[in-house]
Amino acid sequence: MFVGITNTPRPYAWGSTTAIAELLGREPSGEPEAELWLGAHPGSPSVILDPTQTGGATDLAAWIAADPQTALGPFAASGRLPFLLKILAAASPLSLQAHPTPSQAAAGFARENALGVPLDAPHRNYKDAHPKPELIFALSPTFDALCGFRPLKEVRELVTGLLAAADALEDPQPQPIEDLLDSLSTGLRETFEWLITRGPGVPTLVALVSTLADTVPELAVARALAAEYPGDPGIVISLLLNHVTLTPGEALYLPAGNIHAYLGGLGVELMAASDNVLRGGLTPKHIDVPELLGVLDFTPVPVPYLTAETPAPGVSVFRPRVPDFVLYRVDADATVAITGPAIALCTSGAVTITGASSSSALARGSAAYVTPDEGSLHLSGGGTVFLATTGS
Template sequence: MLAPLVNEPRDYAWGSTTLIAELEGRAPTGRPEAEVWYGDHPGDPAVVPDGRSLGEWLSSDAAGTGAPQRLPYLLKVLAAASPLSIQAHPSKRQAEQGFAREEDAGLPRDAAERTYRDDNHKPELIVAVSDTFTALAGLRDLETTKRLVASLGPAAEPLLGHLSGMDASTGLSTSAPDALRGTIAWLLSGTAQHDVDAIVAAAADADATEFRAELDLVRHLNDVYPGDPGVVVALLMNLVVLQRGEAVFVPAGVLHAYVAGLGVELMAASDNVLRGGLTPKHIDVAELLDVLDPTPGPPPVLRPTEAGGVERFAGPGISDFALLHARVSADASAEIALDGVAIAIVTSGQLEVVGVSSGEHATLIPGVGVLVTPDEGSLRATGEGDLFLAVPGR
């Protein structure tokens, strides 16, 4: 079976006023349009043609097709005009424990101070659809970060001291992850504001050729979130500029923040977020530090595998989801085998898709998706356009 899907864009303040409208070929509304959700997550489920939510459709019409009553993933189109909050997501175990703890405490699920809105983890990946997509992802190699911080001069010496990670009881340097965790704890503690302001002021005047892009971003972040400690946390993170078709994968505990651009995002079906700056919203510092993976390293760029003209983006060890991408043209149609329930969208052009088992047809244009039940086996696409398919992982 094929079930067409639509949804309205979510109007988060960081959303672009133009990118989703341009993608869908319509006039902008004048309001920020940040995300379009194609899934059954109760926070904003997609809608089938008769007006029911996708969740309602799955629990009734999809019976006997092999489709689950709840999808394991959530597919989104994301359009950022200004930076999202710095954030990390919990592991499955952390999410289950945190959700149970807040439920037992009687904290309303829509409360501003609520952290765990469900009991699921939220690994995620995003593929750039715009020409470039800018993000912060993961903590940079510590020695490189120290070199960046040192370029800011005397005002950054307190930050450099925390990054050096001396253990007061032994006088010895701590590990790089411990030094980074301790530095983030200090920056978000509320006691470091004077140093935060001094570091940001120093970054505004700095001229370090090696780190020009990072310093330009810090200035931009401070324009959007003046005085926010997250501006300095961003100094510790990898700056990633994806080209169209490139991706990053963010596993549990990894700090990240999307900055600007249009992308297709796929994640486990969860809305659990631990914030770490660049936001007026609640920040639970202790819980963030508990879920944080402070291991430094290179940007978590995700390389796809390719078979038969279809790219497959999949996070290591993630069974919830994978994202398939195919470029379909008049002389290069696609037939894609499906292993489980799928959601298909396009980001350019127009495609006719056919469920190979049932013969059911659907027309895909940007802004319209389709759910494909497992009994179809495969999906055939003709026309011209960029096709993305969310599927279960392996």
């Protein structure tokens, strides 16, 4: 069964006012449009276009709850769609954040339940018992992000270079930079903890790095962050992290423990259906430092590109090593086999998708939920489709 779905973009303040509308051929709302959610997450479940197909259910979450066997097939026992597909449009930086492992999520959710912390409490860390790995696929000419800790040697070289810039100020202030170098000698974790807790000297260091950012090219990211979040220690934390600029078709995979922040751009985001976020700066929201430190992986890593498989011309498959999701990008006649539920979104042209028992015609901006019994899907036409489904 193919079930037409839609949704209204989330109006988070950091969202673009035009990017999602332009991509999908819609009229802009006039407000920020940050994320379009396609899935069954209770925060914004997709709206079903024709409820007569789903026994009267008007959204995807309600239909899955009422008829999990039809909607989920082999995933019916879990009672949940394991992934969430989004279009994300960032006009300004998002918060620094990380997500827990499966065991951390389960333990944290149970712990906060036992303590009686309301699910909607602003200081609650774990809204569910699930992990939240995610990938981002760039659509805009550039998509900028911070992702994972850089090698300590690279960080020290960058900070050492700032000493000369600090000395050149009209009122030289090298001491805060020297303090940062001294902290780095103890390791990335210790430096991060000193910064995030606004330890001795950190406010002065943040102010100095914000000043230097106006003249030092290597501090372009810090300069943008200082403009959005003046005085935030995340300005200096950004120096510890990999900065990447994706071009269209490139993707990142962000596993549990990876600290990251999307800085700007339009992309397709696919993640496990969870709302567990541990924030680490660049936000007015709650930051639980001890819990964050327990979740973060401080091991330096290269930029976590996710390389596509190309099983056929016009088909790109982004397959991280998780069971929750796989992302297909299809812009040619092709066949894709699914073993679980899927969501298809057309971003250009028009495409017909034919399964085992029915078919669906998708035009630019339209989406459909595909039940697992459709099996092998044949896509034809002159458009581009992003297809999210479960991993193997």
